[in-house]
Amino acid sequence: MIQFNKTLVTDDELPWEVVDPKIKRKIMSYNEDIMLVKVAFEKGGIGTTHKHPHLQISYVASGAFEITVDGESKVLKEGDVYFIPSNVLHGAVCLEDGILIDVFNPMREDFVNTPNP
Template sequence: MSKQDNTLHFGDVAIQILSNSDELTLAELVLPAGAVASVHQHPHEEVNYVVSGVLDFMCDGEVTTLRPGEAMRVPPNQPHNITCHPEAPGVVLTAWSPSRQDLMAVLAK
């Protein structure tokens, strides 16, 4: 993981924090074509809205393909990940509630 300004990099995935409060964090995720985010889970509710690209969202073992204009909710503590289709990069707006103070702490270092 590396950081630059308000952007964190987890492997190939760039996460730019757009807004943060006590209750909500909003970020833009940029995934190169073919990128796969590692399976992870956290105690935050998450909503993903696809801006561009075609992405497979795996949540608790089920895969849903989303295209621009589509969204998906990930409940707290559910294993999940994102895979970007190989034809084009993907951009996703992601909101977490409560806020991702863990990510903010990394940015503050």
């Protein structure tokens, strides 16, 4: 069963999960239908090309990223957004230290059921 996270969340109460030496994330809140994740990248960090069945929309909160979706690449910066349909290959390269805010539908069970590396 999917556990429902808190409804009122402050950033400082949540720990970072190290995904890679240049990438860390916080799962801010979720239920089985939706999840919001804050992902911090250092310059040079790579979100490797992958796909998943979830819908994803991401907001560039800071920094600059080269985002590739279905073979098309574009540099996005603070204030920009990208949308990932289900099962479409996508990835990111961090060009300047930055933060992405990722929203998934449904929630990413693999994020909460996978132990930290």
